[in-house]
Amino acid sequence: MRITALRATPVAVPYRTDEVWAFGRRAGLVSVLLEMETDEGVTGLGEAAAYPSADVVLSVLRGLEPLVVGADPLRVEALIQRIDVVGTWHHVGHSSPAIAAVETACWDILGKVSGQPLVNLFGGRFRDRVEYFHYVAAASPEGVRDEGRRAAEAGARVCYLKIGADELATDIDRVAALREGAGPEMGVRVDPNEAWSPGAALRALRALREYDLELVEQPVSGRNLPEMAYVRGRSDVPLLANEASWTRADQLAVLQHGAADAISVDHQMDGGLLNMKRSAGMCAAAGLPVVKHSLGELGVALAAGLHVIAATPNFRCANQAYGALLTDDVVIGAFGGPAANYRDGCLEVPDGPGLGVTLDADKVARYAELYRSGAAEYTFHDPEALRTAPALPKR
Template structure:
């Protein structure tokens, strides 16, 4: 089998509510659907997060195309090493989502060629269902309270809320409202996206802990591991690394520094499913659990990560997903969104060959057209945030 063509299509899917973080907002999700065609008539599906932008990922894909066309897609290790060592000059970062999409498509082809799901090719299922958190969009306390009740009603066991507002009272009001709406039995995970200094982080987490936090994600800079270790030693809530742990080398340094209790890993940021599994292995050797991070993914990428999570024991917490925000998806049956496709906050591991999902051609075309018409409206551009020239940390 040989790769004959790589096709990439940006798509934009709206949210039901804006996603808001410490430095901006977006009203929908942009991703790149990647299709890898072969001379045997099989097509593999992949998906790249539009990080840092769809144009940047498209450029990376085009630069990788000469390295993969004509190659055997079933020799995945050799192909990805060629991309990493020859094509991107040992660099991981902005090129990683493109490499991850190509690698995912190769896994899909491998599974389809032998009639097996990807999870079986990665060691076999350790679990049959994969848990995701309920993403609660930041808003006024009444909105957050209602969304917490919606999450509890849908059977979610963990809610995720962005913090790092300009003043701590705003964050505290939202966390209190979420606890009231979700009830006592739902975990609350907060994410500051590096918005706090060490002292502010310790103070903020201490003030929030009465509401029963599950994890606090990246409270301070991910580039200062001693500071993370300092904060970790002074809070009771376990610290989840994110911006500090996007690659395997980052995770290795993070663990050596004792800077986190839980590590977030992402195939989009480290070039593929094999590296996501390797990340989990590094953390398992250190006795640390992992969670799947997401830059924003639709059904193809979510299905791919579900196969890895299903086959890897130390994914012990709810993983990041966008089902609670998405209005639709591009795969048949709407695998990753909207919320109604989740049962008790979980997705079943696909049992079909390869990724086990198929494109909905009509919806893929609809959302490709939406991207062409108004794709710029779906990026993290908030006029208010742009006008204020924000800086890190906030306080």
């Protein structure tokens, strides 16, 4: 079997409410869908988050074509080594989501050819359902309180809230409102996205301690691991590394510095599903749980990560997905993005061969046109944030 073509389609899917973080907002997400064609008529699916933009992803995919077209998609390790070593793409970063999409498509083909769901190829089911948190968009305290109630009524066990506002009082009000709305049993995870200096982080953690936070994600710069370790050593609120832990090399450094209580991993940020499985194994050896991170993904990439999580023991915490925000998805059937497809915050592992998902051609066409006509609305290039000239850290 040989790869004959890569077909990439950027799509934009709206949110039901804006995603807001410490430095901007977006009204939906952009992903690049990949269809890998072969000379035997088997097509593999992949997906790349538009990080840092769809144009970059599409450019990387064009650059990968000479290395990929003509290769055997069943020899996944050999193909990725060709990309990394011969093509010199091993310095993962902005190129990583596109490489991950290629690798995912190969795994989808391998699963289809062997008649096995991907979870079986990554070690078999350790769990039948995978838990995800309920994404609560930053809003007024009243809006956050209402979303917390919505999450509890849907059966979610963990809520995730973006914080890192200009004033600590704003963050405190939002977290208090979430706790009130979601109830005392709900896990509450917050993410300042590196908005704080170490001193500001400790002050914030002390102020938020009464709300029984499950995890605080990346409170300080991910590029200063001694300061992360400093904060961790002076607070009993568990820290989750994210911007500090996008690749296996980054994760090793976090472990060496003792800078986090849990590690965020993401196949799109580190070149593929095999590397995410390796990340989890490395963290397991250090005695730490891992959490699946998402840059914003639709049903194809969601399914890919789901299979690996289901086969890997130390994904013990609720993982990141966008079902609570998305209005729609691009895959056929109940599996995919909208929150209605989750049961008690969990998704069932697909049991079809490969990824177990199929693209909905009509929806792909609809959201490809939406990308062509209005992609700017679905990026983080928030005009208000641009006018305020934000900088890291905020305080």
